[in-house]
Amino acid sequence: MKGMRHDPAAPVRLDDADHRPFHPRRRLHPLTLLLEVALALTPVGLLAGGAAWGEWEVAEFQRMVGFVPAGIRTAAHLPAPLADYTAPGVGPVAGYLLSATLGVALVFGVLRLVRRRG
Amino acid sequence: MHIPDGYLSPQTYLPAYALVLPLLVRAGRRLRATLDDETLPTLSALTGLAFVVQMINIPLPGGTTGHAVGTATLALLFGPWAASCAMGLVLLIQALLFGDGGITTFPVNTLAMGFAAAFTAALLDRATHHRLPTHVATFIAGWGSAVVAAAVTACALGIQPALAHDAGGQPLFFPLGLAVTVPAIVGAHALLFGVAEGAYTAAVIALVRRTATAEATGPTP
Numbered sequence: 331m332k333g334m335r336h337d338p339a340a341p342v343r344l345d346d347a348d349h350r351p352f353h354p355r356r357r358l359h360p361l362t363l364l365l366e367v368a369l370a371l372t373p374v375g376l377l378a379g380g381a382a383w384g385e386w387e388v389a390e391f392q393r394m395v396g397f398v399p400a401g402i403r404t405a406a407h408l409p410a411p412l413a414d415y416t417a418p419g420v421g422p423v424a425g426y427l428l429s430a431t432l433g434v435a436l437v438f439g440v441l442r443l444v445r446r447r448g
Numbered sequence: 449m450h451i452p453d454g455y456l457s458p459q460t461y462l463p464a465y466a467l468v469l470p471l472l473v474r475a476g477r478r479l480r481a482t483l484d485d486e487t488l489p490t491l492s493a494l495t496g497l498a499f500v501v502q503m504i505n506i507p508l509p510g511g512t513t514g515h516a517v518g519t520a521t522l523a524l525l526f527g528p529w530a531a532s533c534a535m536g537l538v539l540l541i542q543a544l545l546f547g548d549g550g551i552t553t554f555p556v557n558t559l560a561m562g563f564a565a566a567f568t569a570a571l572l573d574r575a576t577h578h579r580l581p582t583h584v585a586t587f588i589a590g591w592g593s594a595v596v597a598a599a600v601t602a603c604a605l606g607i608q609p610a611l612a613h614d615a616g617g618q619p620l621f622f623p624l625g626l627a628v629t630v631p632a633i634v635g636a637h638a639l640l641f642g643v644a645e646g647a648y649t650a651a652v653i654a655l656v657r658r659t660a661t662a663e664a665t666g667p668t669p
Contacts, residue, residue, distance in 0.1 A: 360659050361493040364652070368500045375515070378507035382514055383632050384605055384622070385452055391623065400614065401621040405454020410547030415503060429546060430503055434496035436541050441492045441534070444476075445483040 365434070372430045373423045449517070449601045449633070450542065451557055453550030455622045457612040460604060464555035471563060472536050478529035487526065490656065494521050495534040497652070499541070506644060514641035517561050517597065520569035520590040520649040525656060528566035535562035560600035569593035569649070582657075583650045590649025591642040598637035602629040 381387070391398045415429035416422060456464075483491060498518025505513040522531035536558045542548040549557045569589040576585040606626030609619040622629075637645075 360655055361490060361497075361652075364655065365493050365497050365500065368497060368504070372500055372503045375503050375505040378505040378513040380507065380511040380513050382449065382505075383508075383512040383636060384455075384624075384629070385450060395623045397618060397623075399619050399621055399623050401457065401612070402454040405452075407453055407547065408544070408551055410543075410545060412545055413547040415546050415548070426503065430500055432545070433499045433538075433541055436545075437496045437499055437537065438492045440537055441483065441488065441495060444480050445485075445488050 369427070369430050369434060373426050376422055376426055449514075449557070449561055449597060450539075450549035451553040451601060451605065453552050455550075455608070456553050456556060456604060457608055457621045458552075459611050460608070460621075461552045461555060464559060464604075468536075468555035468558050468563075472533060472558070475529045475533035475536065475563075478527065479533040482526050482530040491522070491526055491530070491534065494518065494525065494652070495538060498522065498535065499538050501648060502538070502542075506641065508636055508640055512636070514636055514644075516641065516645045516648045517565060517594060518645075518648065519561060519565035519597070520586075520593040520645065521652045521656075523566040523569040523593070524573050524586060524589060524649070524653055528563070528570040531566040531569075532558070532562040535566065556601070556604045560597040560604070564600045565593040565597040568596040583654060586653045587646035587650040589646075591638075591646035593649075594637045594642035594645035595634060598633045598642070599630070602626070602633040605629045605633070 381390075386394070388398055388402060391402060412425070412429050412432070415426050417425035417428045420428065495518075498521075501516045501518050503515070505515050507513050517535075519531055519535050522534050526534075539549055539554060539557050539561065543550055543554055543557075569592065572592045573585055573589040576588055579585075580588070603626065605622045606624065606629035608622040609625050612620040614620060
């Protein structure tokens with residue numbers, strides 16, 4: 331995560347009011363800290379076992395309404411490499427943390443690309 | 449609120465794609481115009497936070513779960529267009545990499561958790577921030593954004609039985625109607641997940657503003 335904290339190319343500006351050097355890095359710090367804490371806490375989300383309302387497994391429809399609608403039964407699903415935030419070969423907690431880290435890294439990477447092209 | 453593939457009929461997701469694609473083009477332009485060296489770190493951190501808080505499931509009695517979304521913080525700081533595009537990015541990553549949401553349902557999920565949530569937050573904040581203390585106004589903006597996003601999701605699911613069924617009247621896609629989806633989804637968000645969204649929004653906006661103020665006035669001794 332270290333490389334994402336701030337853009338090394340960002341200019342160091344002088345504060346107009348008192349000409350104190352202004353570091354973009356410092357301004358982000360509490361938010362970056364919050365992001366890292368929240369990221370570390372994601373496995374807490376695993377404790378709540380159930381699915382969101384409506385986002386049930388196929389079998390759950392059978393139980394709830396007595397049949398599985400054809401469109402849901404035959405829906406094509408793209409193979410997601412880290413389906414349900416799990417990773418092959420590691421436990422659920424590690425998979426969840428890995429997924430969260432990868433997701434955040436992708437967000438930072440894509441937004442940086444959007445900025446550079448602009 | 450992430451509707452999976454197979455839940456929505458083509459009669460729903462094709463028009464939704466037709467609506468959301470031009471909106472995303474416009475939102476993308478606004479996001480690019482917003483992103484500079486100054487905004488990139490904060491916007492990235494808030495978008496990353498949105499991804500992360502959506503993984504922190506909150507249990508609801510009865511066995512279902514929900515989570516905060518994080519759209520309102522982006523909308524209040526960077527405007528509803530940039531926020532909607534950032535959420536579209538989060539939803540695309542969730543659908544493609546983690547199988548959360550879906551490809552056919554991406555436009556409806558983006559309209560709900562992106563555009564509807566972002567514009568609700570921005571409008572509520574505009575209407576209330578002169579009259580109410582900041583943390584109250586930002587809480588209401590966050591709460592309202594989650595409730596309206598839930599309403600869009602509940603409507604998209606609830607109209608499916610009427611839109612598509614076989615000769616025997618059996619629904620082909622999501623089988624429960626509006627009378628079930630609206631109370632279940634909107635109710636849960638009004639009472640619990642929206643409150644989490646409001647608290648998250650108020651806390652994060654306060655943190656960002658306090659940090660910005662501290663930077664503007666110099667380091668505190």
